[in-house]
Amino acid sequence: MDVVVIGGGASGLAAAVTASRAGARCCVLEQDVECGLRLLATGNGRCNISNAQLDPRHFRHEDAVRHVFGDHAERDIASFFEGLGLMLAEEDEGRLYPMTRRAESVRDVLLNACDRLQVDLMCGVELVRATYADCWELTLNAPSAPLSFKPGRDAKAHIRNARKALAAAPRAERTIRSRRVLIATGGQSDAICKIFGIPHLQEQPVLCPISCRLAPEGAREADAASLALEHLDGLRVEGTLSLMRNGAAIAFEHGEVLFRTYGISGIAALNLSRRLQPGDVIDLDLFPHLSEAQLLDLLRRRERDLGSFAGSAPWLDGLVARPLAALVCHLANGSNDPLARCAAVLHRLPLRVLGTAEHRQAHVHRGGIPLSAIDLDRFAVTRRRDGSPVRDLHACGEAVDMDADCGGYNLAWAWISGMRAAACAAKGASC
Incomplete structure (x- = not known):
């Protein structure tokens, strides 16, 4: 495998599509039964995908965002989704939504692109070890057989039944190798950072009541x-x-x-x-x-x-x-x-x-991999916790210590950082 993306959320799916478009063989490791499920709840089910004016002042680390976004981040996000067949519509305060006003439309076009590009979406798996020699060797804990469950009356019932089946499924370890790894685990990256031995700031929920x-x-x-x-x-x-x-x-x-x-x-x-x-x-x-x-x-x-x-x-x-x-x-x-x-x-x-209050419903988490351990030109992780260098490891999205106001800014960071990280990870990645 050329690029393995850990996490099948917003930034992870954007990264997988971008890396595959660049010619890399790519797979996504997702703990849940399907990729992109958290997207369905964004924007009260409508998915505030971005903002027409991505002012860096809305973000926690303004200078870093200005460096990453450049002058055309809004256009880059719009072009990315238009290329997937998603039409956007602007509402109050520059908030951008899918034309359908349905979050499932965003998830659908991302999954459709992964299917066309032959991205391997490995769901229900957990990373348990990672070692590096000339390539990354990743040990996974995964169901030992395909899940079997009743489809359910609707999409929510389908997911509930699948999760019950996943919880009860027998599991076994398997190993995959990849030239480069991209961490896109969202706002709960502590366990993954421990596996790779890289710095991590304790996460705390923000955008809460x-x-x-x-x-x-x-x-x-x-x-x-x-x-x-x-x-x-x-x-x-x-x-x-x-x-x-x-x-x-x-x-x-x-x-x-x-x-x-x-x-x-x-x-x-x-x-x-x-x-x-x-x-x-x-x-x-x-x-x-x-x-x-x-x-x-x-x-x-x-x-x-x-x-x-x-x-x-x-x-x-x-x-x-x-x-x-x-x-x-x-x-x-x-x-x-x-x-x-x-x-x-x-x-x-x-x-x-x-x-x-209501931390379990927080829109985003602050913390994760500190910017001091990230080369933002490549979204590459530069060092381990002990200060030693690390190679061929990238990170994006909420796994990185970045948060922003409501209004499409947090998802904009997910898309842009995922695309930037994947474009660099895909360059010359062959194992």
């Missing part, structure tokens, strides 16, 4: 029950989130915010989750287009039209959702100037950050 509690100024311990976020659970609002640290704003995000019992979610919250620390404060501004003075003036005019405020939540109907209005009224009642207090709360509702 935020665990926080309401922390308005002047609130007392006795207010805890009234301020519990469970009263707002499931409420969606539009607003601006300001991440505050030591009294200074360090990041802003605008968009939909979803209240949960433990804190907040939604794309704006997910993006902030990459930058926050426990103890930070997030200020939610529900009327970012108005200053606090303008908002107070709006409320005073509303009082002339609707009558005295009197601390009643229905008085805010049509302006603020009733559950949130009840909270605003609770905080305003007893104030010397209730309307001014309402304006202040609506303009800046503070949330004390406890951390992140």
Whole structure:
């Protein structure tokens, strides 16, 4: 084999297609029963494949991305998928989706390309050892016979049945040889890095919901029950989130915010989750287009039209959702100037950050192979943990320490890094 790709996700499939197009004999090693299954859940099942403007400032390591992407990354991704038969469509904020708005379309064209190019997709296998002499010798633990299971009523049932069969299947070791190996294992690369003896940064989930509690100024311990976020659970609002640290704003995000019992979610919250620390404060501004003075003036005019405020939540109907209005009224009642207090709360509702939540559903992980151990011109791993050099080993995608905001940026890194790594791995690779 010329190139073995470890991992059949987004970056791994892009790498396999690219290496095969370059003339390399290529196979993919995938632990799951099929390749590309994680793609089906991206973008709420629609797959936000990339962004029309891949600004490096959206990425964790801006300079590295600028070096890798060059001037034409958007065009390179579009050309790659158009060459596979996938049409793209642009939505708000430059988000690119398949024309079908179905993630399965992205997976299908990648698998179709692998089939045409005769890429060997070896699924249900685990790498257990890797040694290098003149080539890589990879020892695999794999099912000793083809899986046998009922197909199921639909695609989800088919996958469930296949996974059950894989878990129960007898297994045996087998060995393959390859001139070059490309690590594309996604955000859980620790075990693979140990096998190859290469550096690894502990991974942590990012792009997660935020665990926080309401922390308005002047609130007392006795207010805890009234301020519990469970009263707002499931409420969606539009607003601006300001991440505050030591009294200074360090990041802003605008968009939909979803209240949960433990804190907040939604794309704006997910993006902030990459930058926050426990103890930070997030200020939610529900009327970012108005200053606090303008908002107070709006409320005073509303009082002339609707009558005295009197601390009643229905008085805010049509302006603020009733559950949130009840909270605003609770905080305003007893104030010397209730309307001014309402304006202040609506303009800046503070949330004390406890951390992140729902880690199992994280969109991406931070960590993996450090950039200091990667030659980004070739996406080649340059050294082992003991400092000794390593040959003919490449890495891409989330296996490398890179993460970015929502909006297609993380998948863009997967595609580009997979293509770049595979193009270099395929050069002169013959065993």
